[in-house]
Amino acid sequence: TIGANSDTQADDHFNTVLFTGNGGTKAVTGLGFQPDWFWGKSRTNPSGVFSHSVYDSSRGVTKRLLPDLTNAESTTSGITSFDADGFTLGSNAGNNNNNATYVNWCWKANGGTTVTNEDGTADSTVQANTDAGFSIIKWTGDGTTRTIGHGLTKTPELWISRRINTTDNWLTYFTVVDGTLDYMYLNLTNASSGSGITLPTSTVFTDGLSTGTSDDRICYAFHSVESYSKFGIYTGNGSATDGSFVYVGFRPAFVIIKKTSGTGSWNIIDLARGDDDAYLSANSSNAEGVMTNGSFELLSNGFKLRNTFSEWNASGSTYIYMAFAEAPFKYANAR
Numbered sequence: 001t002i003g004a005n006s007d008t009q010a011d012d013h014f015n016t017v018l019f020t021g022n023g024g025t026k027a028v029t030g031l032g033f034q035p036d037w038f039w040g041k042s043r044t045n046p047s048g049v050f051s052h053s054v055y056d057s058s059r060g061v062t063k064r065l066l067p068d069l070t071n072a073e074s075t076t077s078g079i080t081s082f083d084a085d086g087f088t089l090g091s092n093a094g095n096n097n098n099n100a101t102y103v104n105w106c107w108k109a110n111g112g113t114t115v116t117n118e119d120g121t122a123d124s125t126v127q128a129n130t131d132a133g134f135s136i137i138k139w140t141g142d143g144t145t146r147t148i149g150h151g152l153t154k155t156p157e158l159w160i161s162r163r164i165n166t167t168d169n170w171l172t173y174f175t176v177v178d179g180t181l182d183y184m185y186l187n188l189t190n191a192s193s194g195s196g197i198t199l200p201t202s203t204v205f206t207d208g209l210s211t212g213t214s215d216d217r218i219c220y221a222f223h224s225v226e227s228y229s230k231f232g233i234y235t236g237n238g239s240a241t242d243g244s245f246v247y248v249g250f251r252p253a254f255v256i257i258k259k260t261s262g263t264g265s266w267n268i269i270d271l272a273r274g275d276d277d278a279y280l281s282a283n284s285s286n287a288e289g290v291m292t293n294g295s296f297e298l299l300s301n302g303f304k305l306r307n308t309f310s311e312w313n314a315s316g317s318t319y320i321y322m323a324f325a326e327a328p329f330k331y332a333n334a335r
Contacts, residue, residue, distance in 0.1 A: 003227030023098030036109035057112035119149030126151035238315030243305035253326035
């Protein structure tokens, strides 16, 4: 449904925008659609470092979460509206500090329109983009383990879930390693562990946050879509000259990599920032870093590791990745 011979292209569902903050009100355009999930991070900042920030149209504008921290949801002047071709920012320094530079990754769900999903043993509030394999799910916990409807047409391969009205880690579940359901925390560097809960299906996943009642919860769920997204696994080979190559079937515009077999950061690379070797870490508020003594290459049909860094390409280590496309393979520029 997405690609060279389809009505929509990858950048109709995911896109990245860059800007320099002004410390006041700022309308950012050029995204190409109205975003429903916004993930922003300062690359450089004259006032120091600031956390990653997440907003979504299901919880509503001004409702912020911090992916590198356990803080509960807060109300800020970060995002004040989701617009037809982008978004409008307020004066919150984490999103719009004067003279700071920012990268913002945005996904389209369903324009903020939600439905009640009754597929699970607990009702959920869902907005889904089934063409792009992405949904935003809200529900309230009751202290028991229940199934939750996710609104997708295929089984999710990865989902990020947490409580929003109290402090909590960012549980990240995935099935791409060996078919079992494992997890790590987006805000931490831990290796993967078995979840001990039931595998997801094409209609539901199991709520792994069974402790606590009346906890409001949010989840971002994904599955791979040909020519648009890929969630998978690779094994590092430790070579700085001919490192591991990962085929995804398109030129990636955005990649997150995390070691599962040991500790390591959730490293983010994207094309928009203009340097394959420039990265940010989802679990850290650090400014943008640049890989040294090696490289990471975004290619026409995947990505190539040319480094020996433990967090990217250690020999025999296992890594998961999330990748979203810049353009269909048919039209990608060879490299």
